[in-house]
Amino acid sequence: MSGVQLDGIIKRYGAVQVVHGVDLNVAEKEFVVLVGPSGCGKSTTLRMIAGLEEISDGEVTIDGRMVNRVAPKDRDVAMVFQNYALYPHLNVADNIAFGLRIRRESKEVIASSIDEVAGILGLTDYLDRRPADLSGGQRQRVAMGRAIVRRPKVFLFDEPLSNLDAKLRTQMRAEIKRLHNRLGVTSIYVTHDQVEAMTLADRIVVMHDGRIEQVGTPMELFMNPVNTFVASFLGSPPMNQVTAKVEKVGSDFVGVFAGNRLPLARLGDLEARVGQDVVVGIRPEYVTPATDGVKDQVRIELDLVETLGSEALLHAMLADAPFVIKADTTTAASKLSDVTGFTIAPELIRIFDGETDLALAGQDRPA
Amino acid sequence: MSDASHIKPATKTAPISRGARIVDVLKRDWQLYVMLLPTIIWLLLFLYKPMYGLQIAFKDYSVFRGIANSPWVGFEHFETLFNNDQFIRAIRNTVVISFWSLLIGFPVPILLALLFNEVLNQKFKKTTQTIVYLPHFISSVIIAGIVIAAFAPSAGIVNTAIRALGGDAIYFLTKPEWFRPIFIGTGIWQEAGFQSIVYLAAIAGVSPTLYESAVVDGASRWQMMWKITIPSILPTIIIMLIIRIGNILEVSFEMIILLYQPATYETADVVNTFIYRQGLQGGQYDLAAAAGLFNAVMAFTLVMAANALSKRYSRTSLW
Numbered sequence A: 001m002s003g004v005q006l007d008g009i010i011k012r013y014g015a016v017q018v019v020h021g022v023d024l025n026v027a028e029k030e031f032v033v034l035v036g037p038s039g040c041g042k043s044t045t046l047r048m049i050a051g052l053e054e055i056s057d058g059e060v061t062i063d064g065r066m067v068n069r070v071a072p073k074d075r076d077v078a079m080v081f082q083n084y085a086l087y088p089h090l091n092v093a094d095n096i097a098f099g100l101r102i103r104r105e106s107k108e109v110i111a112s113s114i115d116e117v118a119g120i121l122g123l124t125d126y127l128d129r130r131p132a133d134l135s136g137g138q139r140q141r142v143a144m145g146r147a148i149v150r151r152p153k154v155f156l157f158d159e160p161l162s163n164l165d166a167k168l169r170t171q172m173r174a175e176i177k178r179l180h181n182r183l184g185v186t187s188i189y190v191t192h193d194q195v196e197a198m199t200l201a202d203r204i205v206v207m208h209d210g211r212i213e214q215v216g217t218p219m220e221l222f223m224n225p226v227n228t229f230v231a232s233f234l235g236s237p238p239m240n241q242v243t244a245k246v247e248k249v250g251s252d253f254v255g256v257f258a259g260n261r262l263p264l265a266r267l268g269d270l271e272a273r274v275g276q277d278v279v280v281g282i283r284p285e286y287v288t289p290a291t292d293g294v295k296d297q298v299r300i301e302l303d304l305v306e307t308l309g310s311e312a313l314l315h316a317m318l319a320d321a322p323f324v325i326k327a328d329t330t331t332a333a334s335k336l337s338d339v340t341g342f343t344i345a346p347e348l349i350r351i352f353d354g355e356t357d358l359a360l361a362g363q364d365r366p367a
Numbered sequence B: 001m002s003d004a005s006h007i008k009p010a011t012k013t014a015p016i017s018r019g020a021r022i023v024d025v026l027k028r029d030w031q032l033y034v035m036l037l038p039t040i041i042w043l044l045l046f047l048y049k050p051m052y053g054l055q056i057a058f059k060d061y062s063v064f065r066g067i068a069n070s071p072w073v074g075f076e077h078f079e080t081l082f083n084n085d086q087f088i089r090a091i092r093n094t095v096v097i098s099f100w101s102l103l104i105g106f107p108v109p110i111l112l113a114l115l116f117n118e119v120l121n122q123k124f125k126k127t128t129q130t131i132v133y134l135p136h137f138i139s140s141v142i143i144a145g146i147v148i149a150a151f152a153p154s155a156g157i158v159n160t161a162i163r164a165l166g167g168d169a170i171y172f173l174t175k176p177e178w179f180r181p182i183f184i185g186t187g188i189w190q191e192a193g194f195q196s197i198v199y200l201a202a203i204a205g206v207s208p209t210l211y212e213s214a215v216v217d218g219a220s221r222w223q224m225m226w227k228i229t230i231p232s233i234l235p236t237i238i239i240m241l242i243i244r245i246g247n248i249l250e251v252s253f254e255m256i257i258l259l260y261q262p263a264t265y266e267t268a269d270v271v272n273t274f275i276y277r278q279g280l281q282g283g284q285y286d287l288a289a290a291a292g293l294f295n296a297v298m299a300f301t302l303v304m305a306a307n308a309l310s311k312r313y314s315r316t317s318l319w
Helices: A042-050 A092-102 A107-121 A136-148 A166-183 A194-200 A218-223 A228-233 A329-338 B018-028 B030-058 B076-082 B085-105 B107-118 B122-137 B140-150 B157-164 B176-204 B208-217 B221-246 B253-259 B262-268 B271-281 B285-314
Strands: A004-013 A016-026 A031-035 A057-062 A077-080 A154-158 A186-191 A203-208 A211-216 A240-249 A252-257 A260-264 A277-282 A288-290 A301-307 A311-318 A321-328 A341-343 A350-353
Touching: A004 A042, A016 A042, A016 A057, A016 A211, A031 A042, A031 A194, A042 A057, A042 A077, A042 A154, A042 A186, A042 A203, A077 A136, A077 B208, A092 A107, A092 A136, A092 B208, A092 B221, A107 A136, A107 A166, A136 A166, A166 A194, A186 A194, A194 A218, A203 A218, A203 A228, A211 A218, A211 A228, A228 A240, A228 A277, A228 A350, A240 A260, A240 A321, A252 A277, A301 A329, A311 A329, A321 A329, B018 B030, B030 B076, B030 B285, B076 B085, B076 B285, B085 B107, B085 B176, B085 B262, B085 B271, B107 B122, B107 B176, B107 B221, B122 B176, B140 B157, B140 B176, B140 B253, B176 B221, B176 B253, B176 B262, B208 B221, B221 B285, B253 B262, B253 B271, B271 B285
Parallel strands: A031 A186, A031 A203, A077 A154, A154 A186
Antiparallel strands: A004 A016, A004 A057, A203 A211, A240 A252, A240 A277, A252 A260, A277 A350, A288 A341, A301 A311, A311 A321
């Protein structure tokens, strides 16, 4: 079982603690993405797994063996770095073979390994070139080649696509996913890009301030964020959040804010919050834009329409806070500037406690 | 249907002249050029204007007639020089001292930088760095004084040690065979530490992720030094080597003047000390100018050749 287990790992730099007891189980062959804003401790966690940072407390187990005091080279992990970490004085073949030569593999093994990896990554025609003569995407492939040539138990990726342009990033993302499907090696991938996390991960780990906020499949996290941080971090554009006062009308609940009355789902947890503030989370893609005349719409002040092609982003203000709607342009492109509000089904609204920012119980939807 | 006939084809704008481009650049970056001006003036005054005087290498120069009125003598001074055993000896000494200085002295700063890079204790690192940089800031006269005192036959530390070990005192500074080792050793002691700064800066520029990647691959510190650090600073090493080759005939003139004596001329007299004796002490300015011109042409040829070779084999060059 070449899985990775983190048990309460802590990282301190002097008196400053940057990772606060992270617990995580990565199963064999699983692709787990650590995602979070800059400074959330995701790269530090990855570097502790690689052995590049000392673990202040807790345990890291790889393939059933505790590796806290094991040198990086003996952990059987391979790492791909953000800036590729290619040796500028070596050509592609020698870069790929570097780890094998260090481990004194035979010439035959090295040659066949280079051929195999170059074939997998489409680098056969570039083996004699130096990194300076390669494009960003090719360099990234060489970096991955250097990692996979050793056939490690675990791949560690530290924001490997951050230096690429948007188009290449999309292309390389797919290549990484294909490679994982083909090789089936346990992979831990760090990124701050939630799109990368959503598209690549079997499971996503959202980190914030050195702690794990939530772990789950991409759709679980998208549909059922446990708190407002996860809700605002995953999704593009992120989930809109509006503070509303809960009122009960008969057996139904409504959220009241800025003169609007938004029907809410019948949650048991809302009963105790009648008269209190909650945070109402509304995904931009779940709302239906409304124009004048539509009944029971929540009124917005439309500010800007950004057309993206098949869809558009309507930027508006609601209760003195920015509010974004994602709309389909194929049906009513010319009407988008006439939008005056929106409607939304109560079950698509995510409700969070006004004080703790935690999602109320009983509203999870199947992912 | 729209009529496109009235649309004018895009007119080609006239290419901007080179002069206009230069004016544009000067206008845009005038502050930079103002800062550059003192250096250009210095170069013109102290390096280019004196070149006018080079012509005395081809003239029978007289201080009273001046440069312009002294008669031309063609290559007479060069013939005199190459028929002069002392000059031939000076060339031989220059080449031998430079060769050994280069061979032994050039790698020392690189080794020092690599060693400093491996020192993990910052306090120890800074202390040792200060100690090895220090001799560079001491005047050559004091350095020569220290060397003379250290190798003095009666109370010098070296001879004291030799006597303590049962040997006889050696008159190091009067023996031709000892001059070169002492001179080259002194040069290394004085400059190696300071020269290592360039290599330390180059090492500091190597991306730390290269080392991290190598650590994950299983490289030892020794392997990292050979496979990452040295190849990464190789362009700097080559540039420094080219510069050093360009200065190969510029043997530390002051130090030789301070350390040599007639008894050691056989191995110590170099082209620059020959020029000094002929020109300033002997008053043969034209002959000294010819020797100096020969020196400069040789240095220029060497640096051109080194640069061309480096460009061809290592992709690194000064220009």
